[in-house]
Amino acid sequence: xxxxxxxxxxxxxxxxxxxxxxxxxGATVALPTETVYGLAARADDATAVAAIYRAxxxxxxxxxxxxVPGIAAARALAMLDEQAEQVAQAxxxxxxxxxxxxxxxxxxxxxxxxxxxxxxxxxxxxxxxRAVLEESGLPLAAPSANRSGAVSPTAPAHVAASLGGRIxxxxxxxxxxxxxxxxxxxLRGDGSWQLLRHGPxxxxxxxxxxxxxxxxxxxxxxEAPGQxxxxxxxxxxxxxxxxTADPDEFWIGFGPLAGDTSLSASGDLAEAAxxxxxxxxxxxxxxQRRVAVAPVPDEGVGAAINDRLRRAAAD
Numbered sequence: 001x002x003x004x005x006x007x008x009x010x011x012x013x014x015x016x017x018x019x020x021x022x023x024x025x026g027a028t029v030a031l032p033t034e035t036v037y038g039l040a041a042r043a044d045d046a047t048a049v050a051a052i053y054r055a056x057x058x059x060x061x062x063x064x065x066x067x068v069p070g071i072a073a074a075r076a077l078a079m080l081d082e083q084a085e086q087v088a089q090a091x092x093x094x095x096x097x098x099x100x101x102x103x104x105x106x107x108x109x110x111x112x113x114x115x116x117x118x119x120x121x122x123x124x125x126x127x128x129x130r131a132v133l134e135e136s137g138l139p140l141a142a143p144s145a146n147r148s149g150a151v152s153p154t155a156p157a158h159v160a161a162s163l164g165g166r167i168x169x170x171x172x173x174x175x176x177x178x179x180x181x182x183x184x185x186x187l188r189g190d191g192s193w194q195l196l197r198h199g200p201x202x203x204x205x206x207x208x209x210x211x212x213x214x215x216x217x218x219x220x221x222x223e224a225p226g227q228x229x230x231x232x233x234x235x236x237x238x239x240x241x242x243x244t245a246d247p248d249e250f251w252i253g254f255g256p257l258a259g260d261t262s263l264s265a266s267g268d269l270a271e272a273a274x275x276x277x278x279x280x281x282x283x284x285x286x287x288q289r290r291v292a293v294a295p296v297p298d299e300g301v302g303a304a305i306n307d308r309l310r311r312a313a314a315d
Contacts, residue, residue, distance in 0.1 A: 004165050005160060005164065005165060006030065006159070006160055006163065006164075006165070006167050006168060006169055006170045007168065007169040007170070008156060008160075008169070008170050008172050009029075009169050009170065009171045009172060010172065011128055011171065011172050011173055011174075015171055015172070016128065016131045016132055016135055016171070017135060018169070019031065019132050019135075019136075019169065019171045020132050020135035020136035022168055022169055023040060023041065023042055023048075023132070023136045023138060023140065024042065024136055024137075024138065026041070026042065026045055026047060026048040026051075027041070027048070027051075027168045027169070028040065028041045028048070028051045028052055028055060028167045028168060029041075029132075029167070029168060029169045029170070029171060030145040030153075030156075030159045030163070030167055030169070030170040030171065031128065031129050031132055031140075031142060031145075031171050031173070032126055032128050032129060032171060032172075032173025032174070032176060033067075033095075033124045033125075033126045033129045033142075033176065034094070034095055034124060034125045034126045034176060034177045034178050035095050035124075035176060035178045035179070035180060035181050035182050035199070035200065036144050036145075036152040036153055036154055036176055036179070036180070036181055036277065037144065037145040037152075037153040037154065037155075037156070037158070037159050037170075037173075037176065038065075038067070038129075038140075038142030038143060038144060038145055039052055039055060039056065039142060039143055039144070039145035039146075039159075039163070039167060040067070040132075040140040040141065040142040041140065041141055041142075042136070042138045042139075042140065042141075043064075043066045043108055043109060043112050043138070043139040043140060043141040044107040044108060044109060044138065044139065045109060046109040046110070046111060048109075049064070049109040049111045049112055049141055050111065052064065052141060052143065053111065054166075055163055055166040055167055056143065056146070056147055056148045056163075057147055057148045062114060062148075063112065063113050063114040063116060063119075063120060063223065064111075064112050064113075064114075064120070064141040064142070064143050065097050065120045065121070065122050065141070065142065065143065065182070065184075066108065066112060066119060066120065066121050066122070066139050066140065066141050066142075067121075067122050067123070067124055067129065067133060067139065067140045067141075067142050068121055068122070068123055068133065068139050069123065069130060069133040069134055070092070070093075070123055071085070071088050071089070071092065071123070073123075073139065074088065074098075074100075074121050074123065075103075076103065076106065077102070077103055077106045077107075077108060077119055077121060077139060078098075078100035078101060078102060078103050078106070078119050078121055079100060079101040079102075079103055080100060081187070081189060083187055083191065083193075083210070084098060084100055084187050086209065086210075087185065087187065087206075087209065087210070088123070090209050091201055092122075092123035093123045093124060093125035093130065094123070094124075094125050094200075094201065095122075095124075095125070095178050095181075095182040095183060095199055095200040095201055096122065096182055096183050096184075096185065096199070096201045097120050097121065097122040097182045097183065097184040097185070097197075098120070098121050098122070098184075098185055098186075098187060099118050099119070099120050099121075099184060099185065099186035099187070099196065099223055100118060100119060100121060100187060101117060101118055101119075101189070102116075102117055102118055102119045106119070108139070109141075112141050116223060118186070118223060120184065120223075122182055126173065126176075126177075128171055128173045129173075132171065144181065145159045145162070145163060145167070145170075146158070146159070146162040146163065147162050147163065149232070149233055150162060150232070150233060150234075150235070151232055151233065151234050151277050151280040151281055151284060151312075152180075152181060152232060152277045153277065154175055154176040154179050154274070154277045154278055155174070155175050155176070155278065156170050156172050156173075156174075158277070158278075158281055161281075175274075175278075176274070177274060178199075178200045178273060178274060179273045179274035179275060179276055179277060179278075180199055180200065180273045180276060180277075180301070180304045180305065180308060181197065181199055182197075182199045182200070182201075183195070183197060183198060183199030183200060183201040183202075183206075183304070184196040184197035184199065185206060185214075186223060188215070191212075192212075192214075192215045193206070193210060193212075193214055193215065194214050194215050194216075194217055195214040196217070196223060197304075197307070198303045198304035198307040199301075199304045200273065200301055200304065202300050202301060202303070203303065204300075232277075232280070232308045232309075232311050232312040233311075233312050234280045234281070234283045234284035234291060234312065235284055236250075236283065236284065236288075236289060236290055236291050237289075237290045237291070237313075238290075238291045238292075238293065238309070238312050238313040239290065239291065239292045239293070239313070240293050240295075240306075240309055240310070240313055241293075241294075241295045242292035242293055242294055242295075243257060243294065243295070244292075245259065245260075245292040246290070246292070248288050248289045248290055249288055249289075249290045249291060249292040250282070250283045250286040250288040250290070250291050250292070251291075251292045251293075251294070252279045252280075252283060252291065252292070252293045252294065253265075253294045254267065254272060254293075254294040254295065254296050255267035255294070257294040257295075259292075259294060260282075260286070261279050261282050261283075262275075262279075263275050263276060263279055263294075263296065263305075269296070269297065269299075269300050269301050269302045269305070270301060272296060272301075272302070272305055273301045273304060273305055276305055276308060276309075280312065293309055296309070
């Protein structure tokens, strides 16, 4: 690792070209998406992928999401049946990841899939991420750009604080819009599907498209990012559904419960999702030893917010 801080690349043609050149050369670059910042590397190069795991301190049994510019690129890496095509057409580009059978002979480093016969694919909507995908001509493995298990980054400063001299560059895309990671869906080939991670694309939206509820998760296999029981931690004990806070607790409010900071004073769940990780970063830096979080409705994107909070509290 280096003591040299990551270079902040400008969000213009020059910055995009430099990010793409670094990625083609096998370097890691933090890139903005509509969900959180991702730590990207070319997915076809084992050495480049290893640099992601090394920078994040990530367990090697935890697979990575591969970002592609569109459905045609996805078909080169995975087997898409009629159901997969339907879901991709409905939600791509956007914050939805599909877990699909890996295409035999696909040019993907083995560490990307953690030895599984499936691959997690996403077509992002963020214009800078899409521009880098097009400019580089590569599928990009890109988990969240933070140390493994810690709070995900929604701004360049979060990336710099978490990864320091562990990466070469950060493409500055400002604050992320959605603020929580993509929804992850596994399509099983028999018409059934499973929700592996809640996210901005809600379960209700998926049920409306697919015409059936998700099948239950029958085992504890790690098939995609965000499935570890303990994740997204601010490094302090977290108490959920808190309507008051103790003196040694930093209080994250919601709606009428103002707290030391608020996910959304108006009770807007989309705003709360966008502010979630920024609030957890504030909590991590606060002098209080513990964190309390006000109740958040478990509906719509609130299910994704509560999923992240429960995993953060598992520490």
